[in-house]
Amino acid sequence: MNKNHHVVIMAGGIGSRFWPMSRSNRPKQFLDVLGTGKTLIQQTYERFLEIIPAENIWVVTNTQYTDLVREQLPNLTESNILPEPVGRNTAPCVAYAAFRIHQVNPKARMVVAASDHLIMNPDRFRKDILLALTATKTEDIIMTLGIQPSRPDTGYGYIQYLDSPETSGSGYHKVKTFTEKPTREIALSFIQSGDFLWNSGIFIFSVKTILKAFEKFMPELHELFVGIRKQLNTPEEAPAIKSVYDRCKNISIDNGIMELAENVFVIPGHFGWSDLGTWVSLYQEYQKDYLGNAVYGKGMIYNSSNNIIRVEKKDKLVLVEGLEKYIIVDTDNVLLICKMDSEQRIKEFVGDAKKEAGENFV
Amino acid sequence: MNKNHHVVIMAGGIGSRFWPMSRSNRPKQFLDVLGTGKTLIQQTYERFLEIIPAENIWVVTNTQYTDLVREQLPNLTESNILPEPVGRNTAPCVAYAAFRIHQVNPKARMVVAASDHLIMNPDRFRKDILLALTATKTEDIIMTLGIQPSRPDTGYGYIQYLDSPETSGSGYHKVKTFTEKPTREIALSFIQSGDFLWNSGIFIFSVKTILKAFEKFMPELHELFVGIRKQLNTPEEAPAIKSVYDRCKNISIDNGIMELAENVFVIPGHFGWSDLGTWVSLYQEYQKDYLGNAVYGKGMIYNSSNNIIRVEKKDKLVLVEGLEKYIIVDTDNVLLICKMDSEQRIKEFVGDAKKEAGENFV
Numbered sequence: 001m002n003k004n005h006h007v008v009i010m011a012g013g014i015g016s017r018f019w020p021m022s023r024s025n026r027p028k029q030f031l032d033v034l035g036t037g038k039t040l041i042q043q044t045y046e047r048f049l050e051i052i053p054a055e056n057i058w059v060v061t062n063t064q065y066t067d068l069v070r071e072q073l074p075n076l077t078e079s080n081i082l083p084e085p086v087g088r089n090t091a092p093c094v095a096y097a098a099f100r101i102h103q104v105n106p107k108a109r110m111v112v113a114a115s116d117h118l119i120m121n122p123d124r125f126r127k128d129i130l131l132a133l134t135a136t137k138t139e140d141i142i143m144t145l146g147i148q149p150s151r152p153d154t155g156y157g158y159i160q161y162l163d164s165p166e167t168s169g170s171g172y173h174k175v176k177t178f179t180e181k182p183t184r185e186i187a188l189s190f191i192q193s194g195d196f197l198w199n200s201g202i203f204i205f206s207v208k209t210i211l212k213a214f215e216k217f218m219p220e221l222h223e224l225f226v227g228i229r230k231q232l233n234t235p236e237e238a239p240a241i242k243s244v245y246d247r248c249k250n251i252s253i254d255n256g257i258m259e260l261a262e263n264v265f266v267i268p269g270h271f272g273w274s275d276l277g278t279w280v281s282l283y284q285e286y287q288k289d290y291l292g293n294a295v296y297g298k299g300m301i302y303n304s305s306n307n308i309i310r311v312e313k314k315d316k317l318v319l320v321e322g323l324e325k326y327i328i329v330d331t332d333n334v335l336l337i338c339k340m341d342s343e344q345r346i347k348e349f350v351g352d353a354k355k356e357a358g359e360n361f362v
Numbered sequence: 363m364n365k366n367h368h369v370v371i372m373a374g375g376i377g378s379r380f381w382p383m384s385r386s387n388r389p390k391q392f393l394d395v396l397g398t399g400k401t402l403i404q405q406t407y408e409r410f411l412e413i414i415p416a417e418n419i420w421v422v423t424n425t426q427y428t429d430l431v432r433e434q435l436p437n438l439t440e441s442n443i444l445p446e447p448v449g450r451n452t453a454p455c456v457a458y459a460a461f462r463i464h465q466v467n468p469k470a471r472m473v474v475a476a477s478d479h480l481i482m483n484p485d486r487f488r489k490d491i492l493l494a495l496t497a498t499k500t501e502d503i504i505m506t507l508g509i510q511p512s513r514p515d516t517g518y519g520y521i522q523y524l525d526s527p528e529t530s531g532s533g534y535h536k537v538k539t540f541t542e543k544p545t546r547e548i549a550l551s552f553i554q555s556g557d558f559l560w561n562s563g564i565f566i567f568s569v570k571t572i573l574k575a576f577e578k579f580m581p582e583l584h585e586l587f588v589g590i591r592k593q594l595n596t597p598e599e600a601p602a603i604k605s606v607y608d609r610c611k612n613i614s615i616d617n618g619i620m621e622l623a624e625n626v627f628v629i630p631g632h633f634g635w636s637d638l639g640t641w642v643s644l645y646q647e648y649q650k651d652y653l654g655n656a657v658y659g660k661g662m663i664y665n666s667s668n669n670i671i672r673v674e675k676k677d678k679l680v681l682v683e684g685l686e687k688y689i690i691v692d693t694d695n696v697l698l699i700c701k702m703d704s705e706q707r708i709k710e711f712v713g714d715a716k717k718e719a720g721e722n723f724v
Binding site: 303311320323335337339342352353 | 382660662664665673675677678679680681682683684685688690692694695696697698699700701703704707711714715718719722723
């Protein structure tokens, strides 16, 4: 394994769209969402362990989840856990990791990946990652993994690429534009045009390249981190990071860099990906009966179709009659029953539940 | 209080239409269904305690519930608990109680009442009961309490009465016919005719009258009990009763006697009655929000109307979105979600749950 290869696993999200399974004190990445016996972050860690040296695996997470990270990834080097005092989206997270990795190895190349995605074919995934890590060795480029869209999903970002001779046969393409969550009509036109991919949010670059990009496109953030460089990996790191996070903007790496940079390339991935971002995306991954009911637990279903039913307690029976296209999630202290078509309201529900019922319920 | 007045509280039912709140090891009568702080059988007991001497209150129940009866009615005389080895509907139950009471006091008059009904106005109820107890003192008649129907309910039996001069001003009428659960059209015609009442299943008669009726209309059952008369109220009572129940038919007092007897009278009751027989009948008794949702527990309701939601655990939150006319019941190990219109299927669901999931779930 190449000692210059690093991976940064982002594990700071609170997964509120997955409420009430995902809870603020144990979000989605720390749950065995798919019933495989492993949590999503454990699956992510193990997926990379085959191609990235263990000591080069980093996890950025919120300070409140560091114990969960230690518990679920007992072999992770303690100093490779980078705790964020507060969530500021992905740009500060990537900058933090890049500065830390640069300190260890200025020649490093790094993969940035979410901790809570599903990869159905990890071998193909790793092949694409290695292709990207190789391409970024000599070239000052930012590589992303795109996903062939299977439907006009309005919950994803889209990447438009160019078919230019210079990348012919390389396995990747130059990126023309990044587009955030489009309307349904636009998503449909993207799919029809044939040169759009879903943005998986997985990026690969050398630390040099990304630090240069921060300097160019997000000079304020860059300067904040330059200012605390000497405190990194010392006992003063935590307060220094806190001061940076207190002052930096909440902004994604997509908005801050990807949409502006000229040297972005994309590999069209075919490794069976889902960001498991919502109940419906999880529904698509579950096994279903012939009426389209995905039942995770002990269920008895009558006169019902196309529901996702998830029960936390293994010895609980759920009997459902006369429902179509509903999300039913039963946890110890919350029961959610809502239409699939209303899943975008779940964030609102979580906010209301916090206000009306209290912290214990979110 | 008149020492000749007795009441027989029938508490052997398993309340399967109230599943999953009502469970085979703790049926409806032993639950605080209405959230009053008292179970239905406790409410029934206390309702009669004001007009019937404590030592004349009898409870017939299944052997498996005798401990629950003792626990919930600690002041009940132990020998006044009549355990049935198996449920055989109401006729054997009434016969058992009548033979026991006759032994104690041949002049006794007895009320037969379910343990799990709701009476909103107990004062009026007791007035009607006393009227019936008085009327049956000298007359060889069977008295019933009928309920002014408020809707063409197909789940109840109906009593048609005659307006004859002989009962004018008495507060009761001669019964013309008993009709079991009618179709909707017939129920509607009953309501329109104006001379039909719901059959509350509450009967009042002297023990002499009812024993005579058993002898006339159910001679086999009568003979079985005559045969074990000497064992009643002795250590041999339980095996003797078992032998009777092993041999007797499963039949209701309505079918066995009321529909055949000529001397049946009915008092039109106005005491706010419900047999709480189904979720929808319970729904009618609950307080509802302005959209018709009856929520018993901590609920958050969006875009939903006319649902009944009952959560056993007090510190559990139920969030419901996009449901209309559903029954949602959450217990420790069963969650039921079904259409109100399908409530007649709940018995079927219970049977399936027993088969497919096991005894623990029913």
